[in-house]
Amino acid sequence: MAESRDVPPTDRLDERAEHLEQLRESVEAKTLGESQTDETGEINTVDNHPADISDFTYQRELDSTIGQILADEEQQVRKALDAKAEGRYGICEDCGQPIGEARLAARPEATRCIECQRRRETQNPADRDADRPGLERTA
Numbered sequence: 342m343a344e345s346r347d348v349p350p351t352d353r354l355d356e357r358a359e360h361l362e363q364l365r366e367s368v369e370a371k372t373l374g375e376s377q378t379d380e381t382g383e384i385n386t387v388d389n390h391p392a393d394i395s396d397f398t399y400q401r402e403l404d405s406t407i408g409q410i411l412a413d414e415e416q417q418v419r420k421a422l423d424a425k426a427e428g429r430y431g432i433c434e435d436c437g438q439p440i441g442e443a444r445l446a447a448r449p450e451a452t453r454c455i456e457c458q459r460r461r462e463t464q465n466p467a468d469r470d471a472d473r474p475g476l477e478r479t480a
C-alpha cells in the first residue's frame with residue numbers, strides 16, 4: 342500500500358503553478374508601485390545621495406531579474422501541465438524515457454530526464470531551455 346506516501350508530483354505541480362502566480366503578482370505589484378511613486382514625483386533623484394540611487398537601480402534590476410526567472414519557471418510549469426493534460430507527464434520530452442522519481446519530487450515541473458537536461462546545458466549553455474531547434478549559423 343502506498344497510501345502514506347507524499348503528495349504525487351502532479352499535485353505538487355499544480356501547487357507550484359499557483360505559487361508562481363502569486364509570486365509574480367507580488368513582484369508586479371511592487372514594480373507597479375515603484376513606477377507610481379516615480380509619477381507622483383515623491384522620489385526626487387536630484388536630492389538623493391548617489392548611493393541611494395544606485396540602491397534603487399539595483400533593486401529595480403533585481404526585480405526584473407526575478408521577474409525573468411519567474412517567467413521562465415512559469416513557462417516550464419505550463420509545459421509540464423500540458424504534458425500532464427496529454428498524459429505524458431513524467432516522460433522525458435527528448436528521449437521518451439521516464440523521468441526519475443527523485444527528479445520529479447525535486448522539480449515537479451521537469452519535462453526532461455536529468456541526462457537530457459544536462460546534455461542540453463552542456464551543449465548549449467547560453468541557450469538552455471530554448472525551444473528553437475539549433476541555431477546553425479555559418480559564421
Ligand SMILES: [Zn+2]
Nearest residue numbers: 433436454457
Ligand atoms: Zn531524456
